Amino acid sequence: MKSFEKYFMNKQYSRVKALGDKLAEIDPIIDWEFFRPIVSEMYDNDSERGGRPNIDEIVMIKMLVLQSWYGLSDPELERQANDRISFQKFLGFPERIPDRSTVWAFRERLIDTGKDEIIWEELQKQIDSKGLEVKEGVIQDATFITADPGHQRVNEPRGPEAKTRRNKEGEWTKKNGKSHFGYKLHTLVDMDYGLIRRLETTTAEVHDSQIDLSKSGEVVYRDRGYFGGSCKGYNATMKRAVRGHPLKIRDKLRNKRIVRKRSAGERPYAVIKNIFKSGHLLVTTTLRAHTKNLFTCFCYNLLQLNTLQKNNPT
Structure with missing residues (x-):
């Protein structure tokens, strides 16, 4: 039967x-x-x-x-x-x-x-076994993953003791005059194949420059938000003018070259938010948000692997 x-x-x-x-x-x-x-x-x-x-x-x-x-x-x-x-x-x-x-x-x-991280590592091993190792360089970037703030007042504490379902660890931040509540997804994408190789999840107020996903020997392309931040790889971060030190023509030309290089790092976020509809999460902690983000990035890599396979059939 x-x-x-x-x-x-x-x-x-x-x-x-x-x-x-x-x-x-x-x-x-x-x-x-x-x-x-x-x-x-x-x-x-x-x-x-x-x-x-x-x-x-x-x-x-x-x-x-x-x-x-x-x-x-x-x-x-x-x-x-x-x-x-x-x-x-x-x-x-x-x-x-x-x-x-x-x-x-x-x-x-x-x-x-912690098995979610081991699942991610196994996916990366399978990607490498296909001959898709990082070669040219990597792009690090970050994007907001919003969450519901709930009805808790701003001055009331968050954390495990919070009497709310949705905002135990999410935080508020402001960028370009717009407020965001929730988390931030940090990713490292290889320039050769457009695959996400590493990721981290933090609360929204953590500045991009505080997270370094690079490894020694890698050329890391990053925008101005990472200026002044640490970098374990070769630092290809765009420079930013500071008080009393305007950018010279050489720095401006260098920034333009980096912009062209790092533009591909925006594609995963477009897919994650517009196709997978994962730009907003209904979760209560950073760990839960990270696991959600991890499987969304897992899906993105499957989609990208399928695209690479179609473009380069063997």
Whole structure:
């Protein structure tokens, strides 16, 4: 009976595939099985939280990918995963679709164990194994990821004791006369392939120059916001005029060259905010915002890998 049901669902899905399915394109790009042991280790212990998960580990990871790709809340993810055949095909037609509580608990466990970072590292290993290592240089930039401030007054404390659901750690900041509340996503993008290689999440008030994602030996292109900040790589940061020291013509020409180089670093943010609809998060802490950002960047890299594969078929 189960084999007949799977046959029927595949036949139904063939009509969807004929119309075009982006999920079917990104599914074979990476080897999902390498993520299984990472997740399995979270449940391999003797504590009361031990035991194996009731749902396949790859299904759980793919659920978070679907959530980030389509900008879905946990309840909406559950509904659409049960309703959309393209989602079920991407998940491998599992016998059971994880409910919203299972998704929330899984994501929280990733945060508690730090396995979300190991999942990101495994993705980077697979990218490198395809011959897509960083060669020419990298671009560091940052963007605001807003959150709901809630109804808490400005002078009331935030943090774990805050009596609100949405603004425990988010902070206010102002840029170009406009106020922003929430977090900031910092990314490092390679210039060769446009892939996000590293990321960090902070509260919104943290200045860009305080975050350095570079490594020794890398040429790092950055805008004026990083002027004066530390840099572990070769510092290709745009210069900024300061009182009594206007920019010389040589510095202006250098800035123009850097602008051309670093412009590609804006594309991930356009995709994250306009396609994945992840420029605004309903989360309460920086760690939760970071995991959300991590899976959104995971999705961006899958999209970019698919583009690179189409442009350079082997």
